[in-house]
Amino acid sequence: MIRKENRMQEFTDLELKLKSVKYRKMLLKYIKQAKAGHTGGSLSCTDILNVLYNDVLNVSPENFSDKNRDRYIQSKGHSVEALYAVLADRGFYPESDLETMCQYQSKYVGHPTRKVNGIEFNTGALGHGLPISAGIALAGKKDKAAYKVFTLVGDGELAEGSNYEAAMMAAHYKLDNLVAILDHNALQITGPNREVCSPYPIDEKWKAFGWHVISIDGNSISELRETLNNIPAEVGKPTFIIANTVKGKGVSYMENEKKWHHGVPSDDEYERAIQELSTEEEELTKQLVTD
Amino acid sequence: MTLKALNMGRANLEEFSATLIELGEKSKNILAVTSDSRGSGKLGPFAEKLPEQIVEVGIAEQNLVGVSAGLASADKSVFAVSPACFLATRSLEQIKNDVAYSNQPVTLVGISAGVSYGALGTTHHSLHDVAALRAINNIQVVVPADNFETREVIIAAAKSEKPIFLKFGKKAMPTLPRVKNEFEIGKASTICEGSDVAFIACGETVAPSYEAAQLLEKEGISAEVISMHTINPLDKQAVIDAAKKCKVIVTVEEHSIYGGLGEACASVLMQEQIVKPFKIVGIPDEDTVTGSQGDIFKHYGITAEGLKETTLKLLE
Numbered sequence: 001m002i003r004k005e006n007r008m009q010e011f012t013d014l015e016l017k018l019k020s021v022k023y024r025k026m027l028l029k030y031i032k033q034a035k036a037g038h039t040g041g042s043l044s045c046t047d048i049l050n051v052l053y054n055d056v057l058n059v060s061p062e063n064f065s066d067k068n069r070d071r072y073i074q075s076k077g078h079s080v081e082a083l084y085a086v087l088a089d090r091g092f093y094p095e096s097d098l099e100t101m102c103q104y105q106s107k108y109v110g111h112p113t114r115k116v117n118g119i120e121f122n123t124g125a126l127g128h129g130l131p132i133s134a135g136i137a138l139a140g141k142k143d144k145a146a147y148k149v150f151t152l153v154g155d156g157e158l159a160e161g162s163n164y165e166a167a168m169m170a171a172h173y174k175l176d177n178l179v180a181i182l183d184h185n186a187l188q189i190t191g192p193n194r195e196v197c198s199p200y201p202i203d204e205k206w207k208a209f210g211w212h213v214i215s216i217d218g219n220s221i222s223e224l225r226e227t228l229n230n231i232p233a234e235v236g237k238p239t240f241i242i243a244n245t246v247k248g249k250g251v252s253y254m255e256n257e258k259k260w261h262h263g264v265p266s267d268d269e270y271e272r273a274i275q276e277l278s279t280e281e282e283e284l285t286k287q288l289v290t291d
Numbered sequence: 292m293t294l295k296a297l298n299m300g301r302a303n304l305e306e307f308s309a310t311l312i313e314l315g316e317k318s319k320n321i322l323a324v325t326s327d328s329r330g331s332g333k334l335g336p337f338a339e340k341l342p343e344q345i346v347e348v349g350i351a352e353q354n355l356v357g358v359s360a361g362l363a364s365a366d367k368s369v370f371a372v373s374p375a376c377f378l379a380t381r382s383l384e385q386i387k388n389d390v391a392y393s394n395q396p397v398t399l400v401g402i403s404a405g406v407s408y409g410a411l412g413t414t415h416h417s418l419h420d421v422a423a424l425r426a427i428n429n430i431q432v433v434v435p436a437d438n439f440e441t442r443e444v445i446i447a448a449a450k451s452e453k454p455i456f457l458k459f460g461k462k463a464m465p466t467l468p469r470v471k472n473e474f475e476i477g478k479a480s481t482i483c484e485g486s487d488v489a490f491i492a493c494g495e496t497v498a499p500s501y502e503a504a505q506l507l508e509k510e511g512i513s514a515e516v517i518s519m520h521t522i523n524p525l526d527k528q529a530v531i532d533a534a535k536k537c538k539v540i541v542t543v544e545e546h547s548i549y550g551g552l553g554e555a556c557a558s559v560l561m562q563e564q565i566v567k568p569f570k571i572v573g574i575p576d577e578d579t580v581t582g583s584q585g586d587i588f589k590h591y592g593i594t595a596e597g598l599k600e601t602t603l604k605l606l607e
Contacts, residue, residue: 067366114393120364122393125384131354132389135361138346143365162385165354172349 016221021281024250026085034102040260042082044185044245049086051224075129076154077111092118127160134170137178150179156188158199171210176232179239185247206240218243294505297465300438304461308333310445315341324371326355332372352377356385363395375401375458379420390454391429398448401458405545406587422550432523433457436497437464443474477521479529485513488602489533492543502595539568539605548573568605
């Protein structure tokens with residue numbers, strides 16, 4: 001069921017693709033300025049956040065205190081730069097605020113904080129988002145509210161045991177209003193997940209916990225829209241979406257390179273990244289005009 | 292003034308569960324969240340009367356606190372109930388981030404606190420919870436002494452817009468007298484007034500402090516007893532006033548002598564340049580002796596006799 005009534009604005013896939021490029025340029029700009037940030041993971045989850053905030057969540061600056069708003073909890077808090085870019089674009093604050101990111105006395109901290117308009121919970125320590133989201137989803141069930149709760153989890157984060165405490169409990173309470181999206185870029189700070197401490201098989205684990213598991217291309221706007229707008233995927237079960245993504249997505253030399261986990265580009269690297277993204281932007285714009 | 296003999300009340304735990312039923316019957320928004328701890332939390336009757344208002348998460352304290360924070364963010368009035376030994380530090384990071392830093396008004400209820408589970412051993416003792424939580428911003432820490440304070444703090448917690456950690460034991464507690472029959476979080480409660488020794492105590496050590504005051508009275512020594520139920524934010528003025536008024540100060544707590552009420556009081560007094568004979572009575576930094584709560588209190592001098600001896604030595 002696509003809840004069109006909740007959409008702020010209808011975008012085409014192409015328009016959303018353009019937004020992703022814009023967000024990637026924005027987050028690189030502010031990471032460069034702040035000389036700090038989690039570049040690779042922010043780039044991998046940009047498309048997910050884009051689709052959530054522009055096509056799925058009934059969340060806007062106007063309804064942010066409405067009890068019936070959908071909730072988004074970013075468990076992989078370190079990718080906050082992508083979230084800051086998307087929230088600025090959605091009008092929660094002026095983009096110029098991000099000039100202060102990570103600077104002395106700025107409220108734009110290096111992990112999500114409720115000091116920033118649009119952010120639900122203070123996260124950043126891993127393994128916290130799912131229990132919190134399960135609590136909100138349970139409150140929704142008790143109140144017979146229609147809202148849904150989405151949380152974004154990192155794949156390295158799957159080693160945190162608290163995730164499985166919440167996984168068990170969410171299935172027990174049949175929280176089909178709860179969605180965990182795994183940003184499966186397959187890399188963590190030390191290297192490939194598989195080599196650090198393998199979380200695999202991921203799908204079978206979550207199925208065994210009683211979740212409905214779906215695997216998609218997490219950088220595909222159309223697959224994300226299709227999947228995230230069809231919740232619950234199975235009545236009576238929470239949904240676990242393995243969003244297969246590319247760490248560093250959109251910047252050729254950053255893709256699948258662990259050093260960009262929290263690498264900050266030099267002046268030259270930044271110029272190259274912006275050039276690549278601008279080229280992509282021009283091509284997409286041409287298509288938009290043609291369409 | 293002759294100090295009155297004390298009447299026995301019920302366990303603070305029982306007072307808590309009775310009060311929670313009352314609140315729960317008035318408001319559907321009150322939820323008790325437990326980690327397979329409804330039995331030890333005396334929440335059986337609550338679960339029977341209000342089955343929709345108890346949430347069981349299984350033996351998973353991290354999830355207990357995370358889920359509670361989520362529920363609170365959706366406007367539920369949440370009491371997360373679990374043995375203090377697990378609740379306070381197994382889920383310390385959830386308390387710090389999901390509750391305190393995210394400012395979710397969860398009430399964390401540490402049951403069977405201190406050495407209530409005395410004979411079960413150190414795994415089940417909670418002598419470090421106050422020390423851990425005092426260093427976290429934005430969480431009130433309350434240790435009620437008797438049924439009156441327990442009831443009052445539960446009522447206050449249900450209305451509070453700030454996170455609270457509170458803890459108590461499971462042994463019946465005497466009903467303490469009070470100079471003023473009032474309760475406010477963050478405001479010390481004077482049990483009796485005196486001028487030679489000030490006992491600044493919290494939780495289940497207030498009663499033995501009062502009994503020590505009775506023993507000392509017979510020897511012509513006047514004792515002030517303060518129930519410092521709120522350790523954070525500490526009623527600094529009450530500490531200063533008591534110390535100025537009395538010749539010696541004895542702090543008493545069912546907690547490690549490190550990082551608890553005693554050190555909090557010492558810090559206030561040193562920074563006010565008030566230097567008087569001062570003794571922290573609590574559980575020393577050692578492998579805690581085996582025994583019931585009563586045995587352990589006796590072993591470490593947390594009894595009327597023990598506190599009297601400590602006072603007499605300080606007054607020498």
